[in-house]
Amino acid sequence: MKRILFTAAATVLATWSPLSQAAFPEKPIEIVVPWPAGIEADISARAIATVMSKKLGVPVQVINRPGAQGVIGTAEVARAKPDGYTVGSLNVAGIISQPIAGNATYKPADFDPIGLYSAVSMVLAVKADAPFKDLKSFEAAAKSSSKQFVFGSYGPASYPALTVQRMSKANGWPLKAVTFPSPGPLQLETGDADFVAAPYAVLASAIKAGQVQPLVALTKDRLAQLPNTPTLREAGYNFDPLLWSGLFVPKGTPQDVVDKLGAALRDAVQDPSIKDLSQRINSPFFYVDPKQSAAQVRDDDAGLRPVMEALGLAKK
Incomplete structure (x- = not known):
């Protein structure tokens, strides 16, 4: 009997660990x-x-x-x-x-x-009366323009800015990044920026009012609020921001x-x-x-x- 009890105790000790002594959490x-x-x-x-x-x-x-x-x-x-x-x-x-x-x-x-x-649902957008209505025509204009398009940025190391720089590097269109505290419709309206990458929540009212044109959703899937705006991968890029x-x-x-x-x-x-x-x-x-x-x-x-x-x- 003692041998049986000893064996059972040894088995318990062998399988015991501090992490298993209490159920999480x-x-x-x-x-x-x-x-x-x-x-x-x-x-x-x-x-x-x-x-x-x-x-x-x-x-x-x-x-x-x-x-x-x-x-x-x-x-x-x-x-x-x-x-x-x-x-x-x-x-x-x-x-x-x-x-x-x-x-x-x-x-x-x-x-x-x-x-x-x-x-955060980011959208790349331009002013509604800009001469391009989709990303393809925007990129063609950016490549052929004698003046670099100004990108309204949260800062050079911000994720939206890095995503746009990654796009620029992949497809070879130049840009000039300018930092604003909160880039959005105001910078497009004043002409301080030719395009911005901003949260949909920031752009929503201007898009609905017809003041801003979304070109591409910087998201993995299309936004329900912008069903006709393609994602970056749908627009030809090989990554999902x-x-x-x-x-x-x-x-x-x-x-x-x-x-x-x-x-x-x-x-x-x-x-x-x-x-x-x-x-x-x-x-x-x-x-x-x-x-x-x-x-x-x-x-x-x-x-x-x-x-x-x-x-x-x-x-x-």
């Missing part, structure tokens, strides 16, 4: 948002956190860690214990652009994706924890409250699984790095 989860409270990225993360809390049965709290264009909060997630209790709601700029620029000590490989869940936000955990988080968080996120984006928010802020919510999310990160890194190097924005 057993305490509150923190979602770090590396941006100030009240902006779209924060609003979206809070809405997702509320629904995930119901799915997981524990509080899911949003913690804002703004600063350094997203680097401070993103770095905090990279340094966190890989146990699933610290999650980051991170975006393409923080994970990819900032490390390439040399502004961060972390790298994309320091994170495991739970899943991408939202994106996606100004995404996603949930990420530190590298090395147990797979079963990633799976549970992923299932909660997948269910959350289908919740009626999230669908309502999507309509109100004109931004899509979706679920991209960890494998596909990792592929998106790799593709973005591979696509943005040479563009930033060519512009002198990458740390050598």
Whole structure:
């Protein structure tokens, strides 16, 4: 009998590990948002956190860690214990652009994706009375013009600007980028910019009023609000621009924890409250699984790095 008990105890000890001693989750989860409270990225993360809390049965709290264009909060997630209790709601700029620029000590490989869940719907647009009505005629005019077209930009390292520079590099049409605090219809109306890449929410009223002409949606799928405006891939480019936000955990988080968080996120984006928010802020919510999310990160890194190097924005 003693031998049987000893053998059973040894078997239990051999299969025991600290990670298996308690079911996940057993305490509150923190979602770090590396941006100030009240902006779209924060609003979206809070809405997702509320629904995930119901799915997981524990509080899911949003913690804002703004600063350094997203680097401070993103770095905090990279340094966190890989146990699933610290999650980051991170975006393409923080994970990819900032490390390439040399502004961060972390790298994309320091994170495991739970899943991408939202994106800002960017649109490349011109003034309605411009002499071109689609991207093809715009590019032809840009190539033949004696004057470089002025692009209204959020800044040289912003994701919309890098996407447009990537387009310019791929198809060989020149541009002059000028930074504005919030490029949109005003810069087109005043003539300060010949074209802009801005969120659909910024352009929507001017598009509806017939003041602005959308040329291409800088999104993976066509926007429901602009069913006749093609995506970049439909317009002939071999990449899908996606100004995404996603949930990420530190590298090395147990797979079963990633799976549970992923299932909660997948269910959350289908919740009626999230669908309502999507309509109100004109931004899509979706679920991209960890494998596909990792592929998106790799593709973005591979696509943005040479563009930033060519512009002198990458740390050598």
